[in-house]
Amino acid sequence: MNDKKKFYITTPIYYPSASPHIGHLYTTVACDAIARFKRMQGCDVMFLTGTDEHGQKIEQKAKEANVTPKQYVDEIAEKFRRLWKYVNVDYDRFIRTTDDYHEESVKKIYKTLLDKGYLYKSEYKGKYCTPCESFWTESQLDSEGKCPECHRDVKEATEEAYFFKLSAFSERLEKLLTETDYVQPEWRAKELVNNFIKPGLEDVCVSRTSFSWGVRLPFDEKHIAYVWIDALSNYITALGYENGKYDDFKDFWPADVHMVAKDIMRFHALIWPAMLMALDLPLPKKLSVHGYINFNGIKMSKSIGNVVDPFVLGERYGVDAIRYHILREMPFGSDSDYSNEIMINRINSDLANDLGNLVSRTVAMAVKYFDGTLPSEREEGEFDADLKAMAESLAPAVEKYIDETKLSPALTEIMTVVSRANKYIDETAPWILAKDPAKTARLASVLYNLLDTIRICSALLLPFMPSMMPKALEQIGAGENDVKYENLSKFGVLSENVTVKKGDVLFPRLDVETEIEYLNSVIAPKKDGYKEDEDLDKANVISIDRFAEVKLRTAEVKACEKVAKSKKLLKLQLDDGRSGRQIVSGIAQWYKPEELVGKKIVFVANLAPAKLCGEVSEGMVLSCDCGDDVRLLTVDNEVPNGSTVR
Numbered sequence: 182m183n184d185k186k187k188f189y190i191t192t193p194i195y196y197p198s199a200s201p202h203i204g205h206l207y208t209t210v211a212c213d214a215i216a217r218f219k220r221m222q223g224c225d226v227m228f229l230t231g232t233d234e235h236g237q238k239i240e241q242k243a244k245e246a247n248v249t250p251k252q253y254v255d256e257i258a259e260k261f262r263r264l265w266k267y268v269n270v271d272y273d274r275f276i277r278t279t280d281d282y283h284e285e286s287v288k289k290i291y292k293t294l295l296d297k298g299y300l301y302k303s304e305y306k307g308k309y310c311t312p313c314e315s316f317w318t319e320s321q322l323d324s325e326g327k328c329p330e331c332h333r334d335v336k337e338a339t340e341e342a343y344f345f346k347l348s349a350f351s352e353r354l355e356k357l358l359t360e361t362d363y364v365q366p367e368w369r370a371k372e373l374v375n376n377f378i379k380p381g382l383e384d385v386c387v388s389r390t391s392f393s394w395g396v397r398l399p400f401d402e403k404h405i406a407y408v409w410i411d412a413l414s415n416y417i418t419a420l421g422y423e424n425g426k427y428d429d430f431k432d433f434w435p436a437d438v439h440m441v442a443k444d445i446m447r448f449h450a451l452i453w454p455a456m457l458m459a460l461d462l463p464l465p466k467k468l469s470v471h472g473y474i475n476f477n478g479i480k481m482s483k484s485i486g487n488v489v490d491p492f493v494l495g496e497r498y499g500v501d502a503i504r505y506h507i508l509r510e511m512p513f514g515s516d517s518d519y520s521n522e523i524m525i526n527r528i529n530s531d532l533a534n535d536l537g538n539l540v541s542r543t544v545a546m547a548v549k550y551f552d553g554t555l556p557s558e559r560e561e562g563e564f565d566a567d568l569k570a571m572a573e574s575l576a577p578a579v580e581k582y583i584d585e586t587k588l589s590p591a592l593t594e595i596m597t598v599v600s601r602a603n604k605y606i607d608e609t610a611p612w613i614l615a616k617d618p619a620k621t622a623r624l625a626s627v628l629y630n631l632l633d634t635i636r637i638c639s640a641l642l643l644p645f646m647p648s649m650m651p652k653a654l655e656q657i658g659a660g661e662n663d664v665k666y667e668n669l670s671k672f673g674v675l676s677e678n679v680t681v682k683k684g685d686v687l688f689p690r691l692d693v694e695t696e697i698e699y700l701n702s703v704i705a706p707k708k709d710g711y712k713e714d715e716d717l718d719k720a721n722v723i724s725i726d727r728f729a730e731v732k733l734r735t736a737e738v739k740a741c742e743k744v745a746k747s748k749k750l751l752k753l754q755l756d757d758g759r760s761g762r763q764i765v766s767g768i769a770q771w772y773k774p775e776e777l778v779g780k781k782i783v784f785v786a787n788l789a790p791a792k793l794c795g796e797v798s799e800g801m802v803l804s805c806d807c808g809d810d811v812r813l814l815t816v817d818n819e820v821p822n823g824s825t826v827r
């Protein structure tokens with residue numbers, strides 16, 4: 182029997198129609214690094230990823246392409262597999278929600294939910310777009326309340342549907358979020374409690390009859406399973422839950438880590454645990470939620486053209502540099518900002534200057550002073566103890582961070598030891614020792630200490646940079662035993678007479694200007710991302726007099742709250758330098774009320790007052806579309822409230 186410790190980690194399953202960018206890469210590369218680390222520790226790892234292939238959108242796209250949905254997904258499903266292969270993601274299992282065994286399990290899951298009384302039939306009310314044959318929720322409509330796909334009018338419509346009794350799990354979910362560390366970081370759990378549980382959990386509509394591309398409910402065939410129930414189930418169906426394809430459920434469930442980005446947190450923190458509770462199954466141990474990788478502060482979006490293509494970066498800088506960069510830059514739980522400058526500087530400072538240099542200098546000195554093979558003589562000296570202590574305590578520190586899914590601090594910890602080793606070279610000055618034959622033993626000790634520190638650091642970096650670190654280890658003459666996990670918290674494991682082997686530069690130093698020019702030409706936001714807007718601007722010019730009719734002024738947000746009965750609206754109380762005014766704005770999707778208090782904004786002061794959801798709005802605040810995001814236009818704090826904007 183295999184009695185290794187089991188470790189099960191999952192990524193979200195990707196929509197095959199998405200164009201993969203480095204934002205998509207983050208979750209999967211992070212899971213890959215953790216999975217590799219756990220394998221190195223001797224665990225029996227199951228690392229699952231896959232594609233989420235059902236739903237109305239796929240059905241529509243297939244129709245446009247004049248193929249069946251199955252033909253359409255078969256054609257594009259390979260996209261993500263190719264990407265994972267390219268970036269060295271070593272998953273153990275890949276699930277497609279169109280796999281027969283998965284569909285079989287989803288049907289059984291629905292039947293169990295029905296039998297246990299957690300599904301009931303009712304009516305789904307929504308906004309219906311007749312030309313697109315699509316239902317939309319209020320929050321999905323465009324800014325004018327029209328269909329987000331074709332921008333035509335929508336009408337209220339109802340459809341028979343099954344509902345999942347999410348509300349029945351409210352108390353247990355609140356406990357899960359407040360009394361356990363299921364959701365990480367903790368502040369994300371608080372967000373969920375305040376935004377969803379406190380206002381009252383609503384039951385979820387989990388079947389549709391307006392399209393057909395999905396799993397048919399076994400007890401009512403005109404109904405198609407809701408894509409999220411279908412998709413979330415993958416985490417257990419992939420282990421063989423309620424199907425005969427695999428037999429891993431008893432070994433690997435509950436999952437150790439589900440990793441997701443913030444936008445899909447609520448499905449994983451509310452619906453998924455509630456489903457498992459309803460099915461009487463144990464809950465996953467951890468939901469690790471990370472932020473977005475934005476491009477220069479703006480969400481990546483195909484229409485702006487600011488999506489960063491992993492293949493383009495990988496070809497030019499190597500896949501490991503990209504893996505390192507995204508894992509190092511992402512702070513735990515919040516967003517990280519990608520910019521071409523940050524990436525080039527990060528590669529240069531950490532990989533070329535610190536790590537690459539440490540390896541090449543040390544190996545070059547061992548070759549120059551000892552023909553590549555260290556002699557047996559040793560002489561301990563000043564600075565040794567500090568370096569050894571740091572190197573020996575590194576693996577436990579990294580392990581702790583890996584267990585907390587905090588990859589950036591894990592990397593920082595390793596790079597701190599790399600920097601310490603570089604400092605050790607300056608402190609011990611091997612080139613001076615080499616001039617004095619009486620110092621040979623000391624010189625050998627210094628080089629050995631450096632090589633053994635590199636052994637520990639490179640081995641701990643293997644999960645993060647699986648193609649370059651074996652090369653580093655080869656250069657310093659490390660063998661299989663030297664990289665065993667239990668040997669990474671011991672100093673002095675490399676053979677006494679280790680032989681180094683000079684190799685290629687691991688991470689060449691990049692010329693910042695050349696690279697930025699190159700990157701700006703290939704992945705900076707393309708002007709034609711705004712082409713449609715430009716054409717519209719030209720077709721709709723207005724005179725300066727007309728513009729002057731619009732009175733714009735600055736104000737400070739003094740208080741802000743949600744408008745009852747609306748998911749979109751926030752009510753802002755402004756200090757406009759006069760008697761104050763109230764403005765209602767459709768930005769609830771992008772801002773929490775408390776985030777706005779204290780912001781200095783610009784508003785239209787002479788707009789006719791309007792009533793929105795029963796609240797009077799005296800004007801309009803200005804905001805900017807940033808891809809799929811919306812940001813308020815803000816002004817410097819020094820600008821007095823009520824200043825005219827011209």
Ligand code: MSP
Pocket residue numbers: 192193194195196199203204205207208233412413415441442443444445472473474475481
């Ligand atoms: N199919 C659903 C997941 C179902 S899981 C049961 C889905 N797919 S997705 O292809 O749209 O997204 C996959 C993952 O990539 C999600 O976690 C999503 O949030 C993440 N990201 C997409 N853009 C991102 C960034 N710019 N930055 C970081 N992660 C991002 O959602």
